[in-house]
Amino acid sequence: MNWSLLIIEFLIKAIIILTLILLIAAAFGVYLERKVSAWIQNRIGPNRVGPFGLLQPFADVIKLFLKEDITPSAADKLFHRIAPVISLGVALSVYAVIPFAEPFEMGNRTVYFALTTPDVNVGILFILALTSVGVYGITFAGWSSNNKYSLLGGLRSSAQMISYELSMGLSLVGVLLVAQSLSLQEIVQKQALWNWNVFYQPLAFLIFLVSAFAETNRAPFDLPEAEPELVGGYNTEYSGMKFGMFFLAEYANMFTSSLIIVLLFFGGWNLPIPAEWIGLEHGSFWLSLLQFFVLIIKTLFFVFFFIWVRWSVPRFRYDQLMYLGWKVLLPLALLNLIITSIVIYFLR
Amino acid sequence: MNRIENTEHDRLTFWERLYLPEIAKGLGITLRQMFKPKFTRQYPEERWEPTGSYRGRPVLVLDEDGERCVACGLCSRVCPALAIEVQAAETERDKERYPEKFEINMLRCIYCGFCEEVCPEEAIVMSKDYELVFTNREDAILGKEKLLVPIHKLQDRLEFLREYK
Numbered sequence: 453m454n455w456s457l458l459i460i461e462f463l464i465k466a467i468i469i470l471t472l473i474l475l476i477a478a479a480f481g482v483y484l485e486r487k488v489s490a491w492i493q494n495r496i497g498p499n500r501v502g503p504f505g506l507l508q509p510f511a512d513v514i515k516l517f518l519k520e521d522i523t524p525s526a527a528d529k530l531f532h533r534i535a536p537v538i539s540l541g542v543a544l545s546v547y548a549v550i551p552f553a554e555p556f557e558m559g560n561r562t563v564y565f566a567l568t569t570p571d572v573n574v575g576i577l578f579i580l581a582l583t584s585v586g587v588y589g590i591t592f593a594g595w596s597s598n599n600k601y602s603l604l605g606g607l608r609s610s611a612q613m614i615s616y617e618l619s620m621g622l623s624l625v626g627v628l629l630v631a632q633s634l635s636l637q638e639i640v641q642k643q644a645l646w647n648w649n650v651f652y653q654p655l656a657f658l659i660f661l662v663s664a665f666a667e668t669n670r671a672p673f674d675l676p677e678a679e680p681e682l683v684g685g686y687n688t689e690y691s692g693m694k695f696g697m698f699f700l701a702e703y704a705n706m707f708t709s710s711l712i713i714v715l716l717f718f719g720g721w722n723l724p725i726p727a728e729w730i731g732l733e734h735g736s737f738w739l740s741l742l743q744f745f746v747l748i749i750k751t752l753f754f755v756f757f758f759i760w761v762r763w764s765v766p767r768f769r770y771d772q773l774m775y776l777g778w779k780v781l782l783p784l785a786l787l788n789l790i791i792t793s794i795v796i797y798f799l800r
Numbered sequence: 801m802n803r804i805e806n807t808e809h810d811r812l813t814f815w816e817r818l819y820l821p822e823i824a825k826g827l828g829i830t831l832r833q834m835f836k837p838k839f840t841r842q843y844p845e846e847r848w849e850p851t852g853s854y855r856g857r858p859v860l861v862l863d864e865d866g867e868r869c870v871a872c873g874l875c876s877r878v879c880p881a882l883a884i885e886v887q888a889a890e891t892e893r894d895k896e897r898y899p900e901k902f903e904i905n906m907l908r909c910i911y912c913g914f915c916e917e918v919c920p921e922e923a924i925v926m927s928k929d930y931e932l933v934f935t936n937r938e939d940a941i942l943g944k945e946k947l948l949v950p951i952h953k954l955q956d957r958l959e960f961l962r963e964y965k
Contacts, residue, residue, distance in 0.1 A: 491834040496842075658820070764830040765823055 469547055474704055477755075479509035481703035485759045492763045516696035524597060524689050531596035536690065536697035539589030543704035546582050549575045550711060551637050553721045553743035556736060575636040576628065579712060580621055583667060586705070587613045590669075590676060590686050593698070597689035605685030608770065609676035612666055615777040616673075620663035622785035626656040626792040627716050640720030650717040655788040657717045659781050664709040666777065669702065671762035675770055710754030714747060721747040850928045852960030855913045857929040857942075858904060859949040861922065861958075867948060868923035871899040875915035875924050883908035884915060902947060906932055906940045917965070925957050 483498065483506070490497030498505030523532055549572045555564045572578060587610050594606015627649050631639040643649055650657045666673040677685030687698045714720060721743035723730075733739065768776070808817070815821050841848065850856065861868045871888030889900035915924050927949060934940040951958070 488834075492830045494833060494836055494839050496838050496840040760827060760830065761823075764826045 469552070470544060474544060474547060474707070475700065477707050478700045478703040479513060481706060481755060482512065482699070483509045484755065485703075485762075488756065488759045489763045492760075513696065516693050516699075519692040521692035521694060522689075524599070526598040527689060528596040528598065531592045532689075533694075535589050535593035535596060536694045536701070537589075538592065539586060539701040540697040540704070542582050542586040542589060543701040543708065546579050546708050548572075549578050549636065550708075550715070551575075551640070552747055553740040556740040573633075573635045576624060576634050576639075576716075579708075580617070580624070583705075583708075584613070584617060586701075589698075589701070593690065594676075594686040597686075599689050601682045601684070602686050602688045605676040605682045605688070608682075609669060609686060612669075612673065612675060612773060612777070615774060616663040616666035616781070619659055619777065619781035619785040620667060622782070622789055623653075623656040623659035623663065624716070626653045626788050629789075629792050629796050636715055636720075640715055640722065643719040644722050645726065646719065646724070648717060648719040653717070653788070653792070655784060656792075657713075659785050659788070660717070661713065662776075662781060664713060665758070665761065666773070668705045668709050668758070670706060670758055672765040672768050673773060674762075674767060675773060706758050707751065707755060710751045710758065711747075713754050714750040718750055720750075850930065852956035853964075854928055854930075855911045855926040857906070857927050857932055858909065858911075858913075858915055858924055858947075859927045859929075859954070860902065860924055860944070860947045861951050861954060862948045863951040866893070867898065868921045869899050869902065870895050870897045870921055870923070871902075872897075872920065874918045874920065878914045878918045880912060880914065881908040881910045883910075899944065902944045904942050904947060906934065906942060907937065916961070922958070922961065925954055925961065927954060927957065 486508070487497040487505075498508040501507040501511045523529060551564065590609040590613075591606045594602045594604070594609070597603070627639065628634060630649060630652050631642045633639055633642070639649075665671075669676050675685075676682075677687065682688070687695055690698060723743065723746055871886050873886045873888065876884040876886045883905045885901065885903045885905075886899050887901040888897050890896060891898045911926070913926050916926055919925075
């Protein structure tokens, strides 16, 4: 095997996926959030930096880099520094296993439209495991700041993410039963041509959607950073690019969640019409590229949905949040799982 | 036994308790808002023109035969923020007195309009100027050369005063 070629391929993919897609998507997520919130409130939103304010995210990032980085003197320096790295690192590393389109042939080899190993057969488990690690970033941040508001934010976040992870995982089992596979590549292939899982597993989709909001700490479940009670929550004591990393991680997580929702429930990169109708063969570069854009468009819709919900729905009270997680979503997820298994047992 | 009345369970219908249809309704409202006209004024390009009732920077009226002020000092006397300083001097004109020095400290002015209300000559009025930026304290003390404004620029305010004062 030609190792140097593999490494070059990996580097190119890493650069494209991590910087071009993820970081820019996260930065423009911020822009989109400001624009959509402005539209909902009958305002215009950022429109000064560049055409339509499109360069605003770059201005923001430059500002964050140039800001003074303040560490509270009572803080635990090591964990205070590690926390944002964990948050952003986890948010980025999830992309190691997410495929973006069908593999295509180039020369005489197959190139996978994913960051690393082609077709990881435990893709979903890896994603679930990593998003759980993301809790550490927020909890460390809350604890190491040595500030009561940060600590409360960190505690809330860990309690919330752990309780919602259960129903999230259980709702996914239904999808896995339908697809009979853990590999994202296969799950998407099974949904070809409008055989979307959302039609077979509507309940699982609802549970997953609600849990995704809680997992990404977005409104209406943004209790870890509930401004009226907790100042800024876990990132109260952060400034400069450390704060920026939390900020980017939040938007990267939002993008990841939308991507996973699309991959699992909305047919992933499948085109709405058979590829033959527009004269593209399976395995060709152009088909992969087209699929990639289809995937991104579907994902952007969900990113928009996340933002839209944030500016429409008021924040939950903490007991309501726990009630919803443990007494509503978890039994529903179990119910969905039981029904799905019975149906599949009798259909086979 | 404790009886809890008027719980969420009693007040809401089944569909309201499900919460999701209500969220969908809320989302519908916000979606409709997105396409409504915006309220934003693009400030530096689009300026707001105040009406006559607006109390901006106080100025001295300069009509055809010179300044109206007779330096009676009432404005300086009534000013709650002690922003006005007047020094009178004699002149050959009909009015006999004029302000040799008339200073308003804009860092002190609170735009209450008392000076205008108390003025017997309608010589000091509130203008429409609202962009008052100073880069140091000395600049913020306005002397006569900055305070005197020709009368035709203050017509709106004078008409407003005639009607409502």
